[in-house]
Amino acid sequence: MGRKQKKSVMDRFLNTVEVMGNKLPDPIVIFIALMGIILVGSFVASMFNLKATNPATGEEVEAVNLLTGEGLVQILTESINNFSSFPPLGMVLVVMIGIGIAEKTGYFETAMKRVIEVSPKKLIIPAIILVGIIGNVAGDAAPVVLPPIAAMVMIKLGHHPFAGLIIAYVAAVGAFSANFLIGMTDALALSFTEPAAQLVDSNYTGNIAMNYYFIAVSAVVLLVVTYVLATKVTIPRLGSYDSSHLEEQKEELEEREVKALRWANISALITAAIFLFLLIPENGLLRNQETGSIMNDSPFMNSVVFIITILFFVPGLVYGLKAKTIQNTKDFGNVLSESMATMGSYIVLVFFAAQMLAYFNWSNLGPIIAIKGADLMQSLNFTGIPLIIGSIILASFINLLIGSASAKWAILAPVFVPMFMLIGYDPAFTQMLFRIGDSITNPITPMLPYLPLLLAFAKKYDKNAGLGTLIANMLPYSIVFFIAWTLLVILWLFLGLPLGPGGAVEY
Template sequence: MIDERKKKPTLFNKFLNGVEHVGNRLPDPSILFFLICVAVAIITWIISLFNVSVKHPGTGKAVEVKSIIGVDGFRMILNDAIKNFSEFPALGIVLAVMLGVGIAEKSGYFDKLLIQVVHKAPRKLIVPCIIIIGILGNAAGDAAPIVLPPLTAMVFIKLGYHPIAGLAMAYASSLGGFAANLMLGMSDAMSYAFTEPATRIVSESTKINVAMNWYFIAASVIILLPGVYWVTMKFVIPRLGKYDADDAQIKVDSSTQSLTKQESRALFWANLSMIAVLVAIVLCALPQHSFLRNAKTGSLIDDAPLFNGIGLIILILFLVPGLIYGFMMKEFKDSKDLGKMFADSMSSMGSFIVIVFFAAQVLAFLKWSNLGVVIAVKGAEALNGQNGVVIIIGVIFISAIINMLVGSASAKWGLLAPIFIPMLMLLGFHPALTQMLYRIGDSISNPITPMMPYLPLLLQYAQRYDENMKLGSLLSSLMPYTIILSIVWPIFIIIWYLLGIPLGPGGPLHMK
């Protein structure tokens, strides 16, 4: 028998090893954005020497690139750096949403909810149910890619399938379907955080909101389900073959097997409270003169408190069940425990806040120096006349490639939004479409990117069932999901685009 270590790596494994090597050599995202700040300053100085100018698409006036490396630029930095950070448009929305999501996660509500749904699903529907839970799991923060794979592996053993097939399916569902959901959540707020200021580079009047991709991400759940299911049943399960559970030395955490009566009771009331919140919102929105509607027009979308306050609504939607579950399970003994849990929820946002500080400066530099407008205009001129379908595929592909090198979702969009959003706006594409294209590209390569922090954990799970499991072998079980997502999802948005359907409330395909 050939020793695994003596085998020559396959071309696929060489590619993944190369991606991992390059990605690991990149600096931390916060340092990367600091270096981008420096690079932008140097670029503005160089371009300013050549008196490059364009016509501003908003005002129609000629603007030229101003150097940040100079007296005026240094004044701007000292005057505005803190203001750029503190007034970063969607920072408050993201942090507010995380308060609610954090409590629901830290209290154990999300974890036990996943376990309950998996165990209660009918046997014939168990695989589709797990896929749906995985896709919807991005609303549960880190819970889905951490809790769902080992739970699914045990369920697959009971079904007579190989447990590693369950690990792969659950992991690919929760991360490959990251941009799909039936409800708004953290990923919508995070994307909007960088889309909004990028939009302002070329237009102050274009209206966008957190929910502008909602119709499409909800429809995507229905589209992705059969694709993931087909890959699992036709490729992944047959490829891994049968598994002899009797020969395995597996230590299973009993807490993931079933729920206690107390946990089931707490979940019941927590779930009921979430439904009650949703019903209350709907009932409050129905009256024509509701406080959730625009006071002048009566609209629920255009400049309405319902969508202007969507961050607070999402906070409440997750906070209420999280609190009820935590209190019933005695996770909060007193106000100090609750306060600590709120603080712990915010502590996980530390890296995001640091990235935002430097990302805010990059956006400010691009806007003050007019470099953002120049790049947008020149880029739009280069792409002028290109078919919309070609642009859609191009943005998705570039986003997927960047995802192979940079793990942080906020860092990737913070890097790409100031380039893609203004450029495509000048070509007539609304920020809602550009944002959705990025989110698709970011999601489809999630299962195989070595930069994903959950991948080492998944390998550890897999080695419980096969101690010889290597990263390359694990990725070969994940690759079919990326392939099917890379086919199904782009085709779906191309059809959506050709039909001219809005992506969500206040989310048209084209600029008006």
């Protein structure tokens, strides 16, 4: 009987993470537990007369016991209102109508294939990375569709197919919060940032584009970083691959798909041109009619979510009609229904998250914890660079245990957003720090449902491939992404640049 191969420290660490993560309950159960903890916490805090002074208003904030007759009545009578009035819920669902039809008709998948198909040989690897980064606006499409396409392309270039799997997967999930387009990721983040900020400032309103400048620059930086790692580390490390035993697979698009894509892209350009016509002129209909501003209280900013929905909806619909994936009104209805069906878990999650946020608000525990935490940070001088690095590392480690970005941010936002506001940082900045940390460990977390799928793709080329093979090749990306992205956000802080329209660094 042969000796068992000794596992490396990294293997043991990742195995421990996987075991711990698998033992965690469903995020919905976590929220229910947090609701109970907040209720008990409100009783204990009230019993000890816990209070704090809001430095922004000078108002004394006292803990409120929710485990009273009055508190119970409030919990029962306001539960539906907590859910239905959760401001970003409608925004997220509306965006999903546009993104959903573009994904379900096949528009996103065909667009990805076409970009790679027409790219010059020298630009194929950057094209794969770019499609992966941009593709995260398409929900599940990028990490599901792109890796197997990239693997086949790599074989034709004379490289190992694992290189294609890894590069595409890392670009799609590791650069999850970097993009040139605004999409579902931005909407989901805002859906928890805004109500969390309102625990301190009830008049606070964010917008879906408040991180846009930063995520656009991040997309450029991470594209370069990924390309360098791919060509200098991943491809040389994996070496060549004997593909003679593989069957030739169809990857070229059909003529009908190419024509449908062309018409869809034309429709997208026409739609964008119409909106620009309404926005660019000084008296444009989408500008603020009193000040002429595009950003401040303008119809454009107030309707940007619906505009984004239309920009995805129109080409998705045109593609579906031309490619015959939508042939009648029943198909149209089914596509919309299927796209919204994927939001079922989010809607249930929001119900419990809304209750949790409401309890936090009613009990005053959120503001008190934020004020006390802010005082502690200031006394320890834990601001600036240490705060940035610490926040990103914390989010990245939590990401190893909980895969859902919205679940993590729903838990962290009510504490960290108010806390950071009280020490002078805008909610847009706090949100961006979380999004960085949440992205960089995506390639290596066993909690992301796409990783087992990636392993299935890998086993097609090597039956002995395991999670350790994939994670070992993707770990350098997580490390370098952390370094590059952290340096970028530190530079942003020193320069005092806006993160996006209405998104500042300082509060």
